[in-house]
Amino acid sequence: MKVLVTGAAGFLGKKLIQALLTRGQLTDSAGQRHDIQRIVACDRIALSDIQDPRLTVRSGDISDAAFLATLFEEEFDSVFHLAAVVSGQAEQEFELGMTINFDATRQMMEALRQQQRRAKMVITSSVAVFGGSLPAQVPDEQVWRPQSSYGVQKAMNDLLLSDYSRRGWIDGRSLRMPTIVVRPGKPNQAASSFASGIIREPLNGEAARCPVALDTRLWLLSPARAIAALVQGHELNAGALDQGRVINMTGLSVTVEQMIAALRRVAGDGVVEQITFQHDPQVEKIVNSWPGDFHATYAKRLGFSANADFDEIVQEYIAEANIRLPLA
């Protein structure tokens, strides 16, 4: 198997590549399991911190047609397309969001179509495709009504991936991901960035600001579960995808208050005191337009699973970041 990973230098990209290298095998669209011979890790910034003879690093802009053409001079059996402009930035910079989130994805599908290998393509969609008046728990049959350009771009990808798959040009799967928490590193321009920040910063002895109300309900998945879902989504046999190529993923429904209570249980009162509250109407407007709970019936039937509780998610981050409790 020859595998392309975009957004490879990102947090999920790196984790996915490590998981694929460890796993060593993947199943192709004909249902045959093969060794992974080669992973091309593509990002704007070259991935630098994974060494493996099977790994080739490419750096470039996937919205640059010339770069994309050279990238696809090589044939791929599988693509994990993770590169994206995050929600907040796609809202601020409309053209950039359209170009990276939609046009580049479309061009990649087209490049795979031209290769005529019916490559598997895993993309990530988002709860941001939903909005407007919503039931407390969103069913798989819920109409898409995005309230952000990011959500629109992701929904358009979902539609096009489904059509390319229906036509047999690719074997696509779109995993509609919950907010992935706790991300390591610094805050980013995602409207959901705070959901990691209010856990990560206090655990690193830093102040964190929460821009939304305590009763804000979020739909979450931990990084480890997200990586497992990407691999599982890839491995599913196309014949099992009887409700289409777009899967509302399993997740954990919690309020910000419940997140903070879990942090308190796991790490103590002192840690929680690092969190202050300051409403940010722009962030609130976007985050409140996303549903906080899903049935995810199709995903459960396909065998996807979520975190048992938020304590598990906090503990996963503590273990991952080598944080020693109790904190001083």
Place this chain on the structure above:
Amino acid sequence: MKVLVTGAAGFLGKKLIQALLTRGQLTDSAGQRHDIQRIVACDRIALSDIQDPRLTVRSGDISDAAFLATLFEEEFDSVFHLAAVVSGQAEQEFELGMTINFDATRQMMEALRQQQRRAKMVITSSVAVFGGSLPAQVPDEQVWRPQSSYGVQKAMNDLLLSDYSRRGWIDGRSLRMPTIVVRPGKPNQAASSFASGIIREPLNGEAARCPVALDTRLWLLSPARAIAALVQGHELNAGALDQGRVINMTGLSVTVEQMIAALRRVAGDGVVEQITFQHDPQVEKIVNSWPGDFHATYAKRLGFSANADFDEIVQEYIAEANIRLPLA
């Protein structure tokens, strides 16, 4: 008001232009009613059979960037964008469908955005955005799961029009039209072409072939109602659009058997004998993926209405086509 109509030489385009010229006024996005000073009628083939000093005919390909640029050298207050590649052709010719149905629509929205007049833009969407497992009567909250490239392209337009409207760049409305029956003229490549043909051809003394089963349920609207809906959809105040810019239109839910029974009631047994049945699996597959009945709750609340029964639709065609009953 300066108005652009695309697909102007088509059946609906001509009727719309006649209706607008007769009406003489439209309401702009600020809610002000103005005289229609000018209608630019754009199509690949020049519209030739309407004469009015307010009318200017342009012929060209809206997927040609240079043509589009000259078209939008002029500023418009309103655009009725009807030009499209029909469902059957968009399925046969994927690139053509993407280029005309999606890319050209996107470029028109962008041209209007650049004009910074927050023009009203009315587009037509389709029941083809729905598919898969569906309830007998489709609610407004039903997820989009198109089973054709045409449906995908229309759904992507709906998403993008909503985003451009949310951002205040245009004042868009997408009317998700039922199958419009009875169209005059010849059969076309639309998968739904037969739905007009089985009424039109017998009334014109010609044989018609029905490619689907008698119990096939269709969601229909007559041409006169469709034109009224386009104007009404344009006139609605943006403030009333509290469930978004995409409206599942009101229609009439009937089976092919009920359509033929109405034709028999209105025009007699001899006319109905012109219809023969021969299954076409390709047409059936597409048509059966479309829902045959909708709640259309939002549309009803906004004041849209449908035909009372199919007899009315048959009679509308008979009057329109100057057919004299009883037929010989």
